[in-house]
């Protein structure tokens with residue numbers, strides 16, 4: 001897949017937003033892959049966590065925020081704990097989600113989309129956590 005690189009792209013506004021919202025410096029990542037190796041959701045992701053970080057380093061934010069991976073992430077912080085460089089990948093993923101929710105002002109999930117039976121059966125804490133994650 002071709003990657004378009006320029007000074008403007010690599011030094012984009014999204015880079016600063018992700019660093020600020022995620023409170024982590026993803027440029028410290030040296031692509032060891034420990035985060036992806038321990039991620040319990042990796043099989044369902046279209047972009048593995050270490051590759052998501054690499055895309056951000058290269059300024060490829062449109063591909064990152066269009067990915068399924070940022071929504072599949074369960075925010076379990078396994079990746080952040082495993083990172084030898086102290087990159088908070090869970091915070092990075094959350095920052096990507098927040099950028100989408102804040103800039104597009106469209107929630108990723110609406111209560112009306114959920115099956116009524118499912119709403120009755122799911123633990124309330126799971127619902128609350130998911131609406132925190134999927135809505136702006």
Ligand code: SF4
Pocket residue numbers: 028029030031032033034035036049050053079082083084085086087089
């Ligand atoms: S564990 Fe840390 S250093 Fe290794 S690839 Fe993931 S983010 Fe990068």
Ligand code: SF4
Pocket residue numbers: 035038039040041042049072073074075076077078079080089090093
């Ligand atoms: S926080 Fe997200 S990316 Fe990190 S290990 Fe958990 S599910 Fe995977």
